[in-house]
Amino acid sequence: MVRTARRTQWAEDREPPLAATSDRPAIDTPLVRRLVDSQFPQWAGLPLERLTQAGADHVIHRLGGELSVRLPRYAGAIGQARKELTWLPRLAPHLPLAVPEPVAVGEPGLGYPWPWAVTRWLEGEPATVEALGDSHETAVALAGFLTALRRFEPVPLSPGIDRTADSLHGRDPATRAAIAALDGVFDAGAMTKVWEAALDAPAWDRPPVWVHGDFHTGNLLTRDGRLSAVIDFGGLGLGDPACDLMIAYTLLSADSRAAFRAALGPDDATWTRGRGWALATGLNAYTFHAATAPRVAAQTTRQINAALVG
Numbered sequence: 001m002v003r004t005a006r007r008t009q010w011a012e013d014r015e016p017p018l019a020a021t022s023d024r025p026a027i028d029t030p031l032v033r034r035l036v037d038s039q040f041p042q043w044a045g046l047p048l049e050r051l052t053q054a055g056a057d058h059v060i061h062r063l064g065g066e067l068s069v070r071l072p073r074y075a076g077a078i079g080q081a082r083k084e085l086t087w088l089p090r091l092a093p094h095l096p097l098a099v100p101e102p103v104a105v106g107e108p109g110l111g112y113p114w115p116w117a118v119t120r121w122l123e124g125e126p127a128t129v130e131a132l133g134d135s136h137e138t139a140v141a142l143a144g145f146l147t148a149l150r151r152f153e154p155v156p157l158s159p160g161i162d163r164t165a166d167s168l169h170g171r172d173p174a175t176r177a178a179i180a181a182l183d184g185v186f187d188a189g190a191m192t193k194v195w196e197a198a199l200d201a202p203a204w205d206r207p208p209v210w211v212h213g214d215f216h217t218g219n220l221l222t223r224d225g226r227l228s229a230v231i232d233f234g235g236l237g238l239g240d241p242a243c244d245l246m247i248a249y250t251l252l253s254a255d256s257r258a259a260f261r262a263a264l265g266p267d268d269a270t271w272t273r274g275r276g277w278a279l280a281t282g283l284n285a286y287t288f289h290a291a292t293a294p295r296v297a298a299q300t301t302r303q304i305n306a307a308l309v310g
Helices: 029-039 080-094 136-151 172-181 188-200 241-250 254-264 268-289 294-309
Strands: 048-050 058-063 067-072 102-106 116-120 209-211 220-223 226-230 237-239
Touching: 029 048, 029 058, 029 067, 029 102, 067 080, 080 102, 080 116, 080 136, 136 209, 136 226, 136 241, 136 254, 172 188, 172 268, 188 268, 188 294, 209 241, 241 254, 241 268, 241 294, 254 294, 268 294
Parallel strands: none
Antiparallel strands: 048 058, 058 067, 067 116, 102 116, 209 237, 220 226
16 A cells, blocks of 8 residues: 555544634645646646545645645644755755655645645555564664754754754643543553653753654554655754654554664653653543544553553
């Protein structure tokens, strides 16, 4: 099966309706067809097919055999097209796994209000815990990718790039509320202990480094049973690398997690903050989606329990 670069975060695993709401424009295939044909007439003759499981940030269509078209669903996702166009061509030569290849950014038009993206079609199967969770090879490959990403020289005042070093503390109110709400589903005392340890851990006190910002199982692709690509760089930023350690708890088993930690070599404080990131993001996903999405419930339950085990 072939997939394009798309967002599949577990918190967004359901396919949202496409009808317009107060903050989401109506997006359908005829609109995408008109946008492509009017702005990129060289692709007007290519077939267009909507992907039905593209996540909640973007509506994604396959365009011909080599391209995909991604339209943000809401205002919070509108910066990704230009960010990826600016930065992924610079980062890609330095990374050991494939990343999306931006081709063009479309402009607002025909009633659609935001920039949108055209990228090369990226082949691969979505990564799964069943296929890769116990793989030490995968663990080492993930560590190698993060190491290479962090080594890329940060650029002062990088356009379109956020600084993310303080965002763990920004999640404190919502995380504590989720812990209280889910007491009885999970061990509230254990969750509080993990969370407070993450907040109390020494902060990242070195120069900010590049982070993917949303480094979880849903943003990985495989080919022939091996990790092949990392997608969805909407959260790309500069800051504390702890946020990217979430992958240790969303994908890896205890043994492969240990291999990942050994290969990556984070200090204890960064590892502790990363565990907090995994707990916070898992709780957020579970709180908002588990009641109506059994798959989200199963995936985030695994993530939360892995964070509690450590």
